[in-house]
Amino acid sequence: xxRFAFAAALAMLAAPAFAxxxxxxxxxxxxxxxxxxxxxxxxxVKLTVRNLDSTAEEFESYDLNREKVVAAGSEITVFxxxxxxxxxxFFGDFxxxxxxxxxxxx
Amino acid sequence: xxxxxxxxxxxxxxxxxxxxxxxxxxxFKVFSPLVEQGEFEYEHNGDxxxxxxxxxxxxxxxxxxxxxxxTSWWEPELELETDHQPAPGEHMRFTQLTLENTVQxxxxxxxxxxxxxxxxxxxxxxxxxxxxxTFGPIIQKEWGQTVHTLNLxxxxxxxxxxxxxxxxxxxxxxQSKWRLSESFEPGFEVYGAPGRIDxxxxxxxxxxxxxxxxxxxxxxxxxxxxxYQVGYLTGLTNGTxxxxxxxxxxxxxxx
Numbered sequence: 001x002x003r004f005a006f007a008a009a010l011a012m013l014a015a016p017a018f019a020x021x022x023x024x025x026x027x028x029x030x031x032x033x034x035x036x037x038x039x040x041x042x043x044x045v046k047l048t049v050r051n052l053d054s055t056a057e058e059f060e061s062y063d064l065n066r067e068k069v070v071a072a073g074s075e076i077t078v079f080x081x082x083x084x085x086x087x088x089x090f091f092g093d094f095x096x097x098x099x100x101x102x103x104x105x106x
Numbered sequence: 107x108x109x110x111x112x113x114x115x116x117x118x119x120x121x122x123x124x125x126x127x128x129x130x131x132x133x134f135k136v137f138s139p140l141v142e143q144g145e146f147e148y149e150h151n152g153d154x155x156x157x158x159x160x161x162x163x164x165x166x167x168x169x170x171x172x173x174x175x176x177t178s179w180w181e182p183e184l185e186l187e188t189d190h191q192p193a194p195g196e197h198m199r200f201t202q203l204t205l206e207n208t209v210q211x212x213x214x215x216x217x218x219x220x221x222x223x224x225x226x227x228x229x230x231x232x233x234x235x236x237x238x239x240t241f242g243p244i245i246q247k248e249w250g251q252t253v254h255t256l257n258l259x260x261x262x263x264x265x266x267x268x269x270x271x272x273x274x275x276x277x278x279x280x281q282s283k284w285r286l287s288e289s290f291e292p293g294f295e296v297y298g299a300p301g302r303i304d305x306x307x308x309x310x311x312x313x314x315x316x317x318x319x320x321x322x323x324x325x326x327x328x329x330x331x332x333x334y335q336v337g338y339l340t341g342l343t344n345g346t347x348x349x350x351x352x353x354x355x356x357x358x359x360x361x
Contacts, residue, residue: 044215056144058360062288065248066214069143069178079215084250094360 025059027070028052030095041085041105050075057099061090064103081105133169133187134297134339134352136255136281139222139244141181141210147173149183149356155192155347162347165192171206174361179210187228192347201235204228208244220246224259236263240277255281260303273302283321291321295337313346315339330359 025047026033039045049059051070059078060067070076083105092099133151149171157163166189173183183206190198206226214220222244230237242259257279263272276299283293296316301307319337335354341347 062285065253065285067142068214077213079213081215 022046022048024048024050025101026050026052027057027092027099030057030092030098032090032092032099032101035101036104037101038104038106039081039083042082044082045080047078047080048075049078056094058093059090060093061088061103063088064090066090067093133167133185133354134279134295134337134350135354136279136295137208137222137224137244137257138255139208139210139212139220139246140214141175141177141179141208141222143175143178144360145173145175145181145358146361147171147183147356147358149173149354151352151354153350153352156349156351157192157341157347159347160192160194162192164190165347166190166198173206181208182206183208200231202228202230202238215248218247220248222246224257230265230267234267236268237265238263251285253281253283253285273304276300276303276306281319283319287322289322289324293319293321295319295339297339307345310344312343314342315346315350316342317350319352330357332357 023037023039023045025037027050030053037047049068049070051057051072051074054072056069056071058067058069059076064078064080064083066078066080068076068078080103083103085106086104088103088105090101090103134153135151149169151167151169151171153167155163155165167187168189169185169187171183171185173181175181183204185202185204185206186200187202187204188198189201190196204226205228207224209223209225211221211223223241224244225241226239228238228240238261240259240261242257244255244257246253246255257277259277259279261275261277263269278296278298278300280296281293282295283291285291294317297314299313301312306312317337317339319335321335322333324332324334333354333356335352337352339350339352341349
């Protein structure tokens, strides 16, 4: 177990490389703002998702293989990529009729 | 975002959860290191073996589980297991009540792989069967549209019915799947049990099976979502039944 902990610690110490500026995505009135984000292709991106609504939402994307709840009035961090150039849809699982967006990697 | 300290703290918490702590290898399943907060799950797992040898074929295991993601990093599951042992004259029995814990150690995609820890305690419902504990790391690597997951677990019998010679048994499971579409993802799995950690069995005496599995999610159910997994595993050693069919149905909903 100690060996595993050590190996895991080493792996986590390896500093991940991200795009310079963290991207921010807000949720207000059950909509993503902006609903289209451009990111560099082939680069890992750190995305902050802020929920400004009074109800919880779930940031979900099959294209990005991400699914994470954002409690009301809080924020989460989502790590994305590196992605090949293309369009990647995401949505709010609790309000799919309005909460839709796309990440464009180029 | 978890820092290294936070991840190590979760690791310690995972060890504490083990307390006194065998994956239900009866239920062939590859555990993910990722936890979904606020998600309630009912899960059914089943498997049946086929072999001309009556002591390897017709082994059946069915589990029914309730799980809930209490936090963004901890999901316990309570499982009731029924088994049919592979021998003439055996019948289905309730065999074990198990508390499983998955602890997510790192954020998805933050490091070169996603790390988690699994620990369970199984309380036997039969006097002649030992209690069990199983624990170990879960490692998952995303690579393009594929996801690869390794479970590397140790299992230890506990209680008065334990086999003193069993020691710590190694179990591993591997899953690779291609994220083709949400409702249909092809992949394959490998399940191995080489024996005691300090004395592996001869290769042909080990349990080793592998084969194709399909996975998918069906959303249009109204209340909740249904995840399915169905696979056909071929025995690769003399110690393994010739074939095993396994399935898993997971009904998920938000509370």
